[in-house]
Amino acid sequence: MAGTSSPEAVKKLLENMQGDLRALSMECRKKFPPVKEAAESGIIKVKTIAARNTEILAALKENSSEVVQPFLMGCGTKEPKITQLCLAAIQRLMSHEVVSEVAAGNIINMLWQLMENNLEELKLLQTVLVLLTTNTVVHDEALSKAIVLCFRLHFTKDNITNNTAAATVRQVVTVVFERVVAEDEHYKDVIEQPIGIQGNSNRRSVSTLKPCAKDAYMLFQDLCQLVNADAPYWLVGMTEMTRTFGLELLESVLNDFPQVFLQHQEFSFLLKERVCPLVIKLFSPNIKFRQGSSTSSSPAPVEKPYFPICMRLLRVVSVLIKQFYSLLVTECEIFLSLLVKFLDADKPQWLRAVAVESIHRLCVQPQLLRSFCQSYDMKQHSTKVFRDIVNALGSFIQSLFLVPNTGNASTTVNQTGGSVPGGTASAQTNPGMLGMGGGVTVLPAFEYRGTWIPILSISAQGSAKATYLEMLDKVEPPTIPEGYAMSVAFHCLLDLVRGITNMIEEELGQVEMDSEIATPDAQSSPTQSSELQDLHSASDQTDKETVSRAVWEEMVNACWCGLLAALSLLLDASTDEAATENILKAELTMAALCGKLGLVTSRDAFITAICKGSLPPHYALTVLNTTTAALSSKSYSIQGQNVQMISPSSESHQQVVAVGQPLALQPQGTVMLTSKNIQCMRTLLSLAHCHGAVLGTSWQLVLATLQHLVWILGLKPGVGGALKPGRAVEGPSTVLTTAVMTDLPVISNILSRLFESSQYLDDVSLHHLINALCSLSLEAMDMAYGNNKEPSLFAVAKLLETGLVNMHRIEILWRPLTGHLLEVCQHPNARMREWGAEALTSLIKAGLSFNHDPPLSQNQRLQLLLLNPLKELSNINHPDIRLKQLECVLQILQSQGDSLGPGWPLVLGVMGAIRNDQGESLIRTAFQCLQLVVTDFLPTMPCTCLQIVVEVAGSFGLHNQELNISLTSIGLLWNISDYFFQRGEIIEKELNKEEAVLQKQAEEKGVALNRPFHPAPPFDCLWLCLYAKLGELCVDPRPAVRKSAGQTLFSTVGAHGTLLQHSTWHTVIWKVLFHLLDRVRESSTTADKEKIESGGGNILIHHSRDTAEKQWAETWVLTLAGVARIFNTRRYLLQSLGDFCQAWDVLLDHIQSAALSKNNEVSLAALKSFQEILQIVSPVRETEKPDTPPAINVPVPVLIGAMTATGLGRSFMRTDSIGERIGRYNATEPPVVTDEIEDLNLWWAAWNTWFRIGSESTKPPVSCDKMTFIPSQPFLTALIQIFPALYQHIKTGFSMDDLQKLGVILHGAVSVPISSDASPFILPSYTEAILTSLQEAVLTALDVLQKAICVGSESMQIMYPAIFDQLLAFVEFSCKPPQYGQLETKHIANAKYNQIQLFAPAEWVALNYVPFAERSLEVVVDLYQKTACHKAVVNERVLQNIIKTLRMPLSLKYACPSESTWKLAVSSLLKVLSIGLPVARQHASSGKFDSMWPELASTFENFLFTKSSPPDNLSIQEFQRNESIDVEVVQLISTEILPYANFIPKEFVGQIMTMLNKGSIHSQSSSFTEAEIDIRMREEFSKMCFETLLQFSFSNKVTTPQEGYISRMALSVLLKRSQDVLYRYIEDERLSGKCPLPRQQVTEIIFVLKAVSTLIDSLKKTQPENVDANTWAQVIALYPTLVECITCSSSEVCSALKEALVPFKDFMHPPASKVQNGES
Secondary structure, rough: HHHHHOHHHHHHHHHHHHHHHHHHHHHHHOOHHHHHHHHHHHHHHHHHHHHHOOHHHHHHHHHEEEEEEEEHHHHHOOOOOHHHHHHHHHHHHOOOOOOOHHHHHHHHHHHHHHHHOOHHHHHHHHHHHHHHHHHOOHHHHHHHHHHHHHHHHHHHHHHHHHHHHHHHHHHHHHHHHHHHHHHHHHOOOOOOOOOOOOOOOOOOOHHHHHHHHHHHHEEEEEEEHHHHHOOOOOOOOOOOOOOOHHHHHHHHHHOHHHHHHHHHHHHHHHHHHHHHHHHHHHHHHHHHHOOOOOOOOOOOOOOOOOOHHHHHHHHHHHHHHHHOOOOOHHHHHHHHHHHHHOOEEEEEEEHHHHHHHHHHHHHHOOOHHHHHHHHHHOOOOOOOOHHHHHHHHHHHHHHHHOOOOOOOOOHHHHHHOOOOOOOHHHHHHHHOOOEEEOEOOOOEEEEEEEEEEEOOOOOOOOOOOOOOOOOOOOOOOOOOOOHHHHHHHHHHHHHHHHHHHHHHHHHHHHHHHHHHHHHHHHHOOOOOHHHHHHHHHHHHHHHHHHHHHHHHHHHHHHHHHHHHHHHHHHHHHHHHHHHHHHHHHHHHHHHHHHHOOHHHHHHHHHHHHHHHOOOOOOOOEEEHHHHHHHOOOOOEEEEOEEEEOOOOOOOOOOOOOOOEEEOHHHHHHOOOHHHHHHHHHHHHHHHHHHHHHHHHHHHHHHHHHHHHHHHHOEEEEHHHHHEEEEOOOOOOOEEEEEHHHHHHHHHHHHHHHHHHHHHHOOOHHHHHHHHHHHHHHHHHHHOOOOOOOOOHHHHHHHHHHHHOOOHHHHHHHHHHHHHHHHHOOOOOOOHHHHHHHHHHHHHHHHHHHHHOOOHHOOOOOHHHHHHHHHHHHHOOOHHHHHHHHHHHHHHHHHHHHHHHHHHHHHHHHHOOOOOOOOOOHHHHHHHHHHHHHHHHHHHHOOOHHHHHHHHHHHHHHHOOOHHHHHHHHHHHHHHHHHHHOOOHHHHHHHHHHHHHHHHHHHHHHHOOOOOOOOOOOOHHHHHHHHHHHHHHHOOOOHHHHHHHHHHHHHHHHHHHHOOOOHHHHHHHHHHHHHHHHHHHHHHHHHHHOOEEEOOOOOOHHHHHHHOOHHHHHHHHHHHHHHHHHHHHOOOOHOOOOOHHHHHHHHHHHHHHHHHHOOHHHHHHHHHHHHHHOOOOOOOOOOOHHHHHHHHHOOOOOOOOOOOOOOOOOOOOOOOOHHHHHHHHHHOOOOOOOOOOOHHHHHHHHHHHHHHHHHHHEEEEOOOOOOOOOOHHHHHHHHHHHHHHHHHHHHHOOOOHHHHHHHHHHHHHHHOOEEOOOOOOOOOOOOOOOOOOHHHHHHHHHHHHHHHHHHHHHHHHHHOHHHHHHHHEEEEEEOOOOOOOOOOOOHHHHHHHHHOOOOOOOEEEEOOHHHHHHHHHHHHHHHHHHHHHHHHHHHHHHHHHHHHHHHHHHHHHHHOOOHHHHHHHHHHHHHHHHHHHHHHHHHHHOOOOOHHHHHEEEEEHHHHOOOOOOOOOOOOHHHHHHHHHHHHHHHHHHHHHHHHHHOOOHHHHHHHHHHHHHHHHOOOOOOOOOOOOHHHHOOHHHHHHHHHHHHHHOOOOOOHHHHEEEEEEEHHHHHHHHHHHHHHHHHHHHHHHHOOOOHHHHHHHHHHHHHHHHHHHHHHHHHHHHHHOOOHHHHHHHHHHHHHHHHOOOOOHHHHHHHHHHHHHHHHHHOOOOOHHHHHO
C-alpha cells in the first residue's frame, strides 16, 4: 500500500475529501440543508483529524463512520447528481482503505436501498466491487447482502446491467475465495488440531472455519442450493436464479480455487455431498435419452437433453476430474463412465461432439490419465476406466465410418460440394472439392468403404481448445459439421499418445538419472554407516521405480489395443499426407514406448501395423501375418460391445508411385506401392533409426518389411552394404514414378543411416538387430536354394553395414555376424555367395584397419577373433569364395602386413589351405600372397610363424597345377633360408624365449612338449622343417621341381649348415638326407621305363631324359652328389657325432646301390660321389690343427670331370675353417677326435664297398641277350681311378688277399667290351696305339701299388710277384684278348682288314688291347729291372713267367695282331734277360731257375724260327730291320748265355747250339723272287749264328771241362750242318740240269764253303789237345763231298770250292802203319 500511504498521497486524499465535502455541501445547500450541515461538519472533522494525529490514515479509519455519514446522507437524497458524487467519494475512501467494518455495513445498507429503488445500478455494482476488492472489512451478513445485491441486479430488465452484474458476481465470488487463500497463507505457520467434522444438519454453523473461509463456505453451499433449485441458507433476499449461471459460477470456483477445497475438509465435504450428487442428478436426461427411440418404449416421457445445461455440466465434470480427482475417486469413476456412454452412436450428434471435446480435455493431461489408471484399472474390482476411454474413442471412430448413409442433408451436400449450414464452423469445414476435369482434388479426409469424412483442423497439438464446450451463449444445440467429431477424436488419440509417451519417457529418464546418481554413491561411500544409508536410499529408489514401472505398463497395456485398432483404421482410411504422418507418428511413438517398457506383444503389434502399412495390401509376408493373426484372435470388449480389428480396405485412393516384383519364391505378378506405403516405410525407418535400442525381437518384423520394400523398389547393395537404386535383374522390371525416383536416394540414405545408428544401440539391442538380420538372411537363403533367381541381398548387405559401424565393439557381435556370413558363403546361389564373401572380407579388412582401443597390437585376442573367419573360409570349396578370401588376404597384407603379429598363423594358414585341385587362378593368387609375405614381411612376423611360412611355401612346391609356381616356391624357400641365415641370432633368441614359455605350459599341464624334431633346439627345428620340406620336393613327380629342390636343399645345407647345433646334424643326416636318399632310390628303381613322347605342349624331350626312369636318374645323381658333398665338407663335424660309422656305412650302401644301378648316368655319378668322399683328410689331432685342412698329400690322379658343385648355380656362401669350428664348439663340447682305428674302419668299409661295386659291375653276365647291361667305360674308368686314393688310406693293412681281389676287378674291368655305337668315340682308330682312359687307370692303380710296395716293409714286398702276374696277364691280351662271359665280341684286330660295320645291330666291340698290353709289358720290364733280385721275385719264378708270357707274341711273330707287339716283346725279353740271367746264374745252385731254362730255349727257338710267314707287302728295308732284331737275339746268346755255360744246364746249351746251327745254315723260303733272294736269306743272321758257333767251338781259354764241352758240341753241330748243305746242293745241281740254281742256294753253298775253309784254319791254329779226334774225322769226311761239287757250273761256287779244297793239303799224310801209330 506504499502508493496510498505516502505523505504526498495522504495530503492529496485530505484535499480531495475536503473538496468532495465542499461540493456536496454546495449541491445540497438549497434542497437538503441537513446534508449540507453534515458536510460542513465533516470538513472540520477531517481537518481536526489531520491536525491531531501523526497516523492520519489510521485515525481516519477509526472515525470513518462519521466521515462517511455525509455521503450516505447524500445518497439518501436519491438525487442522481448528488448520488453519483457521493458514490465517487465513498469509492475514493474505500480505495484508500479508510473504511471501518461499521462504516462498510452502513454503506452496503445504503447501496441496497439504492438497488431497491433501481438507481444508479452500474455505479452500485462498481462501488460493491471496489468495497469488496480493496479490503476485507465486509463479512458475514454484510457480505451476503452485497452478493445478493449483485445477483438481484443480474436479473433486471436492462441487458447492460445484467451483464455487468454477472461479471461483478463472478468477480465477487472470486474475491471471496481469494480471501480464503490469503487467510490460509496468513495462518499457514500456526499448527492447529484438526477437529473431526460430523455431517452437520445445520449447514450454517461451521464453527471451525476462520472468517473468510466461513463466508466462502456459505457462499458455495448456497450456490449448490440454488442450482439444485433449493432455497439458499445464507444469500437471503435472492429472488431469482438460473441453473446455467449457477453452473458457470460453480465451475469457475472449482477451477480457480481447487486448493481451498483440497485444504479444508469442510469444503471437501461439500464437494462430495453436494456437488457430485447434483451433477449426477442433472445428467439424468442425457443418460436415458436414446436418439430415434420411440416414446412408447418407456412409460414416462423422457426429458430431452438440454444443450446449455449439458454442456456446462460437462465443463464442471472436466474441472472436478481435473482438480479433485484425488478426493472424488468414486464419483469420477461415475463421471468418466458417463462420458464414455455419451459417445454412443444413439446419442445426439452435439452430445457426442461435446463429450469428445471433454474427453479431449482429459487426453491432454497425461498425469490425470495416469491417476485413472492407478485408481481404477490397477484395482481389482474396479471398472477399467482408462481402457474404456481409449476403447470408446476407438469404437466412436469406427462408428463414424460404419454409420449407414441415411442421406441426411449435410452429408449429401458435403459430397456434392454444397455449403453446410452450421454457423461458425461452416467456413472451416467446407471441403471445397473442386471439379478438375474428371479427377477430383480432395481436401484432407478419411475415406473408408465409401464413407468419406473430411479432416478439420481443430486445435493446436496438445491443447484441448473446444469449440462447443465454449458456446456458453447458445441455447439451442448447434449443427455439428461433418468430420468435426472425427477430427476431435483423432486429435484425442494423438494427444493421448503424445501425452502418455512424453510423461512416461520423462519419468523413465528421471529414474535412469536417479539410478545413475544413486549407484555411484553407494559404491564410493567412505564409511559403513553412510554406505548402509545410501544402499537404503538406493533400494527405495528401486521400489519407487518398480511401482512406477507397474503403472506405466498398466497404462500401456490398457490403451494399446484400442489405440492400435483406431490408428490402424485411420491409417488405412487416411487420404491426407499430414494426417497419415500424425497417425504413423503416434504408432511409432507407441511402439517405441512399449519397447522401452519391454512390452513385447504391444510393441510388435504397433510395429506390425506400420509394416503392413508399408507394404501393398494383402502382401504375402509371413512374419506380419502371423503377428496379426495372433492379434485379431483377441477382440476387445468395451462394456459389452466388441471392437473388432478392422482389416484394411482394399480400395485405395492413393496415388501409385511404384510397381515392382514381390519378393517371393514363386514369381508372381507385380505389386504396386502407393505414396502412403512409402510414407509408412519412412516411418518404419525412422522408428528403427531412433528407437532401435528397444526394438528387440521386432527387428525381425521391421527388417523383413524393409527387405521386401527394398526388393520391390529394386534397390541393390553396393560397396559397404549401402543400397543403391539399381535395376532388378529379372521379371517385368520395376517401374518407378519420378516422385519416388527422387525419394529413392533419400530412402537409401536413411536405410544406411539406420544401420549407421546401430553404433548407438546398447549391446543387447545390437544383438537383436544382428539376430534379426541373420534370420532374414536365412530366409533369403532358403528362397535362393535350387534356383538361379536373383536372391535378396538386403540382410547380407545390412549385416555388413552394421558390422562396419560397430567396429569399436566388434567383439560382441563378431561371432554371430561372421558365423552367419560364413553360412551365406556356402550357399549354392553364386550371387548370394559372392555377397556373403564380400561382406565377410570387407568386415575383416575394416576390423583390422580400424583404430581399436586398445590397439590390435595390444589386443591379440581380438585380432585373432577378427582373422578367424578368414581361416574358416578355407573350409568352403567354392572357388569364387576362395578367390575373394585370397584377395582379402592380399589386401590385408598390403595394408596391415606389418602389424599382423599373432594373426600370422591364421593368414598363412589360409594360403596353405589351397589344395591342388582348386584351380590355377586360386593357386596363383594364394601364391602371390605368399610371395609378398616372403619378400616383405618375414622380419615383422613372430619367429614362431616362420615354420608355417616354410610349410606353406613347401606346399606350393607340391602343387602340380603350374610348374612355375612350384619352381618359384622353391626359390622362396631359398630366400627364406637366406633370411634365417642373416637373422639367425635374433630368430634364435626369440624362439628360445617362446620355447621356454611353451615348455613351462607343458610342464604345468603335465604333458610332453609336442613339436616336430623335438629334442633339437627350436631354431634348429626351423632349419630341419625347411630341409624336410625341400626333401619332400626332391621326390616330387616333376623332374624340374626335383632338380630345383635338390639343388636348393644341398646349397642351403652347405651354405647355412654351420648355424645348426652340433647334435642337430644327427637329425639332418638321418632324418633328412638319408631319408631322402632312400626315397629317391626307391622311386628311381621303380620308375617307369616307358618312353615319354613330349613334355606337355610341344616341348621336345632330349633322348637322355625321355623316360621317367631317366628323369629319376638325374634326381638320384643330384641327391647322391649333394649328400656326398655334405659328408665331404662337413666331415670333421659329422665325425664327432656318435654314429658316424653307421652313417658312413649307409652312405656307402647308397653309393653302392647307385653304382650298381643299371643306369650309366647314375652309376657314374655314384662313383664321382665315392671319389668325393674319399678325398677327405683324416682329422688332425687337436694340438696340431692347422688353420685350413691340409691338402691331400697323395698324388691323386685327375678325376673324371672337375668335381664342381654339379649344376648348382650358387657357390657356397662360406666354408668353415677349422678354426671357426673350434670356436663354435669349444663352449659346449670339445671336438671329439676319432682315433686312427675308427678312421681305418671307415676306409676299410669304403674298400669293401669299392670291391663290391667292382666285382658286381665287372662280373660277366650269365646269359647274353639284347637287354644285358654292360657297364660303360667312363664308369669303369672312374671306378678304377678311385682305387689309388682309397689305397692311400688302407695301404698299411692291404694284404695279398686284397691284392687278389683287386686283380680280379682290374682284370674284369679291362675285359668289358663297349657297344658298337659308342665305339667310335672311345676306341682309338686301330692305327693309333693309344690307351683308353680305363686302361690308363688300371695301370696307374698298379703303379701306385708297386710304388707303395717299393717303399713298404719287407712283408709288403711279397706282393711283387702278384703284381707281375697281373701285368703279365694284361700282356697276354696283345695276342689273346680277354673273353667277357658268353658275349660275342668283334675284335679290333680284325678291324685291320674289315672296318667295323658301325650300323650293324648293337653288338659289342672288344677294345684294342695291343697298346695296353704293350704298356703293361713296358711296366713289367721296368718293374723287373727294379726288383729282379728281390727274394720274392726270385722265389716266385717271376722271370720264368715273364719269359713264358713273352713266348706267345714271340712265337706268333708276324701273326701277332700288331707288328709292334713282337718287336716290343723281343726288346723286353732282351732287357729282362740282361738283368735276369745274372740273377739266375747266381741262384743256379738253388734250383729256383731250373724250370726257366727249357722255357727260354723254346722261346728262342719259336722266335728265331717262327712258323708265321712275313706279310707279302713287307719291304726290303723292313726285312733287313727285322733281321737285325734276330741278330740281336743271337748276340745276346753269345754274350750272356754261352760264356757262362758252366752255370747253365747242359741240355739248355745243347738246345742253343742246335739252334745256332740251324740258323747258321741258310734256310730258304720258296716264296722269294730271284731279285730278293740274297736279302731274304737272312745272310747276316746266318753269319752271326755261324760265327757264334765258331767262336764257341774254339775258345782258347778253356778253363773248365764245361767250356770244352760247349765248343766240342758247337763244332760237331757246325760240321754236320756243312755236310747237309753240300749234299743238298749237289743233289739240286744234278736235278736242275742247265738251269741255274736259285740265288739263295748259291749264296748258301758259297757261305758253307767259306766256313769250311775258315774252320780248317781255325782247327789248325788250335792246340792239338783242344781238338777232339772225332772232330778231325768229321772234317776229313767232308772232302769227298767237296770234290763232288767240282761239277758245279757257278763260277762263284768254283772259286769258293777252290779255297775250301786248298787247306786239305795238310791232311795229305802218307798212311802210317798201325803199329807205328799205336806205338807212338
